[in-house]
Amino acid sequence: VFITGRDEQKLSQIAKANNIPESQAFSLDITDAQAVAKLADTIHGQIGQLDILINAAGIGYLNSFEKTEAEVFSQLIDVNLKGAFHLMRYFLPPMKEAKKGLVINIPGVLGRAPMAGAAAYSASKYGLNGMVKSIREELKRTEVRITNLYLGGVDSDFWDNIDMRVNRDKFINAKEAGRAVWFLCQQPTSGVVSEMVIQPFNHQVI
Template sequence: MAVEMLANKRVLIIGATGGIGSEAAKLIAGSKARLYLAGRDADKLKAVADACKVPHDHTFQMDVADAASVQSVADQLHQELGQLDILINAAGVGYLKKFENIELDDFSRLIDINLKGAFIVMQAFLPPMKDAKKGLIINIPGVLGKAPMAAAAAYAASKYGLNGMVKSLREELKRTQVRLTNLYLGGVDSAFWDDIDMPVNRDKFISAQEAGRAVWFLCQQPTSGVVSEMVIQPFNHQVI
């Protein structure tokens, strides 16, 4: 059934070189979608494309914080496809630090990528969806986009902002069939934790494979409805 629902759907994954994006890409590619991949690292992007058997001309080196870079990709895809059926924004950066240890440059980078980047991406790819009055956009604010946590002031600021932006945009799109989904993942065993100086038991976290499967599942929403939000957390990490 999943293959039937996604077959020939025009899907772009932004942040395809990350743990969640790359795992989602494998499943979506296996569902016979017309899959396109974007990411900052050209070598990693090629590796993901090869693993998913996605043609290299379906890949785009892109920085979500660079509006010109994003718009160039959007223009190319819209010229070729007309519009996307599904846009998945899996791009993001993060760290956890006590408030007094947060550097201003680091704070700005979180806002630039996690919040402004999502703004730039949706402004570039949304107009053809609005014109067609259909489409699906999936963002991943994570649980720190709706629940507080010590040492997460900077990261949560970027993700709470994303949460609020998407919910407000949803109000603007009510007269269309453009659907917006927020995926709140908590405790995913990904590269996010590699440099975090905090005692955590990653063995009990959600695997990147299961997080990718959640994205793949959300791509199969029926046209008669929408999953506005989905929350997935480890049992030992439940905060919502």
């Protein structure tokens, strides 16, 4: 198991809590294509192709379109869309060559359904959704499985800096979201779960 993250302190804590050696925990900015390429070379040099790539990286932002600055919009695209592009660009080729592997992306429900105040965020996630579906079409004959996980309202750090009245007690627990990812990882290779949707009862948008 290899893990990456922007926050080195949090990354170290997660690695220790899950008995992951520090040599398998990498500080990474997924907006940096060269850094992603270097990491891919390092991991591929150790184990060959990854069996599973989980792209759970992303940033959140909710605000009216008129109050959304161009800089914020660009940052959302850079992390949520371009970051995913870099990861798949450098980790998919060995999977394709081996004709096996699983890639899980998490566009979230706002990658499929609009919401007031989410124009910029949804743009990044709709883009991710479309890109991943197109890649899936290219890989149909390779047996590399591509899954989109649409999560709605997960109680996570996403909401810490968002100025919106929400009842996080009614949200999906982060551990439940993690169990959904683990479920996808355990599915037989004879088929593919193309999409999975998990939403809170009080906020079903799909």
